[in-house]
Amino acid sequence: MLEFDGLRKSYGANQVLDGVGFTVQPGSMFGFCGSNGAGKTTTMRIAMGLVLSDAGEVRWQGRRLDQELRRRVGYMPEERGLYPKMKVGEQVAYFARLHGLTAAAASKASEEWVERLGLGARRGDAVEKLSLGNQQRVQLAAALVSRPEVLILDEPFSGLDPVGVDSLAEGLLDQVRTGVPVVFSSHQLDLVERLCDSVGILARGRMVATGTVDELRRREAGRLLRVVVPDAVPGWAAALPGVRVVSEQAGDTLLDPAPGTDDQAVLAAALRTGRVTHFAWREPTLVELFRGAVADPRTDEEVAA
Amino acid sequence: MSAPTSTPPRTTAGTPAPEGPRSPGSAELVRLVAGREISTRLRDKNFIVGVVLTVLLLVGFMAFQIAMSSGADEARLGIVGDAAQLGPAIEAQGEAVDVDVTVVELDDEAAARAAVEAEDVDGALLAGGPAPELIVQDRDSTMEAVVNGAVGGVAVAEQLAEAGVDLSAVPEVQVTALAGDDGNEEQVLVAIIGVLLLYGLLIMFGQFIAQGVVEEKSSRVVELLLATMRPWQLLAGKIIGLGVLGLGQIVLIGVISVGGALAFDLVAVPGDLISTVVSVVLWFVLGYAFFAAAFAVAASLVSRQEDLGTVLTPMMVLLVGGFFVGIQAATDPDGTLAVVTSYVPGLSPLVMPVRQAAGEVAGWEIAVSVALMLVAIVVAVRIGGRVYAGALLRTSGKTKLRDALKAART
Structure with a gap:
């Protein structure tokens, strides 16, 4: 079980996270929604050790996520990042090695993932020569190549065309089927509704709603x-x-x-x-639930995780 | 949409899949980063061209030196008659004026004229009679002087010997050079070339590091990297990787120049040359460690290549200053400026090797200078590591040094 527990973070007077918590079961997909600036990226960065939280922690199978445990987490940052001049295959293999694979295993896994994501022909090309959609696939390959136990993806679908969205969704569902908990943030609520087993809505640094989409519907008036x-x-x-x-x-x-x-x-x-x-x-759509949850400042029905 | 129960979770904590990840230690992460830096540079055409050009320049310089020193003229002189006695005298006389004279024995005057006309020899001396005659194609004052001196010397010696004068009593002249007596001019030259190289390499590798840091920031790959390693591991990997390349390059240059100088007999005292080259290489290691950390930290404050210039200026000023003081130290190795700057960390790698080559530097002076430099390196790496850690993820605009330090603390 992947647990985000009571995360707090402030930058000066600006309280970005104010007790964010939710859990993700192995083999399930968690959609992380919230308006811009709600604190989604900060939450994920705390999980990856890129930002230190003021309070709270993230646990995987009961253990606090530390540098060593994070190696088993596949991560896709909101700001895509790859070495522009490095070749696709070598780049993916490099990230595999940073996650602890041996040289041989890394190059084998890199070959496999690059092939599987349909980039086989571009393996020897520098990343900067690829289209944005293909760069996104390389990014995904970099996140998946080490066969992570957990996936944390910040806006993985942004900038993809509908075909790209479908193939990425398929890839993520494959991961879920093998028991990996997947957390991803997105603004595309229809997508979240379609893919996710449970959803969390973040507003003003707090979780204003968590649960399955059905649970949220039942809880919310508005039918x-x-x-x-x-x-x-x-x-x-x-x-x-x-x-x-x-x-x-x-x-x-x-x-x-x-x-x-x-x-x-x-x-x-x-x-x-x-x-x-x-x-x-x-039934109200997730969009309507989201609007209801985010719009009203008094809707602070925090769901303890 | 929950996981089908038929497919069990593939991995569980503690029992990773057989070929799955182990946890790489610090050393391995640093090595991976260093390896990537090296292989990236080795495939960079500009870098390879730079190395080849440097080596070519060096070989060219040595070829020039060879041409200059063996530019000692050569001459062939034919002698008709008393070659046994005149030959050595002429060769000795030639050596005194830097002309390498080869003596050829000829049969008679006709053969001598033929040889001169055929330019087989530069001149022919008819030494048989009491009035020696020199046959040349065109008049050549050097040749005439050499032959005159030799013929005259031999004649005087013969006459003195006949008169019973003891020639062994002629005093030999002792030479005292005011410019210094241990021939360290070429050592200084080597040190200046060494400092020039050191300066060039420090700037080049400093720029490599700075560009690499900014590239990781501007491409945002740094976020992915820092999800797997700590900032200091990334910093160490970069510095060590490029350092190995820089060291390789300066050692290559050192080996080529020492090898070339020895093979072509360019230096009078090979031991001095080698010690100067070794000291330059060692100072490179110290200077590189210091400047690499400084360049990396400065670069971590900005997020675009365009902004690099401004943050690198202080280090560039230090390097250029050190370079000029180093050159100046060659003429005045014991002057206040040279002595003081040879202790200042950052300047010392460019000044001390010149002082060592040009003058008398006590062992303790070198030890103090090295110790100060080591302290500076430790400080630079520690403070630098903190600034680097605090600034790396701030990918918008320019980060203030103080903010970066503060961010690293939290």
Whole structure:
């Protein structure tokens, strides 16, 4: 189990992290969301020992992550970094060696990963000659080449085209299937929703929500009822008790029922107007949850990890 | 989307996969970084061209020296008649004026004229009769002087011997040179060339280090590196890797110059040459360690190659200053300026070798100078390591020295 526990960090008067904590199970993917400047990168840098935290620690299988243990962690920094003039294959092998592989094992693993990420033909090229998308793949190869036990990736999907996103997602899911816990940060919430077993939302240095996407949905109010009644007269729902009309357009109506409202009563009212072509609860998307969690400063329902 | 239970976790803590990672120690990490620096430079065409040019320049210089010293003219002189007695006299006379005379015996005047005309000899002396005659193609004052001196000397000696004068009583002249009596001029020359090389190499390798540090910062690869090693390991690897290359280069140059000088007999006292070259090489090691740390630390404060110039200026000023004082020390090795600067860390590697070659420097003076330099190196590496650690991850703009020190503390 990968645990982030009570991380605090301030730069002068600026409190960047104020008790950030969450856990990631082996073989699961954790999506780390938050607006710009929320502290995602700082959290990951603390895990990699690049920033010293004021308090709190990161543990892997109960042990505090130290220099030695970090060698088993694959890391992709937010600012991509590779030696521009070094050849792809040699570069990947170099990072493998820094993670403790022998020369022979490193060059074998480098060859394997470069091939697997579709860069076989570019192995002998300097990194600076590659397209950005391909450089990103080299970066991923550098993170994966040492067969890490844990993956921590800062914005791995940024700057990739849809095909690149799919192949990276596939690569990460492969890792998850072999039991590796994967933490990645992203602004692409649809992607997080699709890939991640659990999600954490960071705002103003605190975790404002963690859990599976379903759990977040259940916890959050904001479920809407969509009713499509093509034959209804405009304003048909206005008189329904305990229901607020969010929007109504040509019979396509979004309703926000107050807690405890009987949805079957709403259905009955709808049927009285004529045909009902659609009647369903609409789950809030992660984007809506995210907006709700991040927008309101009072939503400080911290979920202890 | 959770892990299928059919595939068990591949690794567990404590039991890494067979070919999986072990934890490399400090020494191994430093070696890996050093190895990367060396192999990167060895594949850099500019670096190789630089080394080859330096060696060519050195060989060219030696060839020039050979041409100058053996520029001792050569001459062939034919003698008709009394060659047994005149030959050695002429050769000796020639040596006195730096002309290497080869004596050839000729049969008669006709043969002599033929030989001169065919330019087989530069001149022919008809020494048979009481009136010796020199046959030349064009008049040549040196040749005439050599022959005249020899013929005259032999004649005088003969006449004195006939008169019973004892020639062994002629006193030999003792020579005292005011410019110094131990012939250390060429040693000083070697030291100046050595300091010139040292200066060039220190600047070159200092720049290599600085550029390497900034490259890692500007390409952001440093974040990935520091996730696997500590800043001091990265710093040490860089300094050692490039240091091995620099040392290799100066040793190569030293070996070529000593070998060349000995092979072509360019120096009078080979022992002095070797000791001067060795002292230059040792001073390179000290100077390099100091400046490498200083250049790396300065470079870690900026994040773009364009900003390097400003942060490197203090070190450059120190190096250029040391270089000029070193050259000046060759003419005035015991002057106050040279003596004082030969103790100042940073300047001493460029001044002390010249003083050692040019004048009398006591062993304790060298020891003090080396000790001060070692202290400076330790300080530079320690403070430098902290600044380096504090500044490396600040990849925006220029970091102030004080901020870097503070950041490293937390």
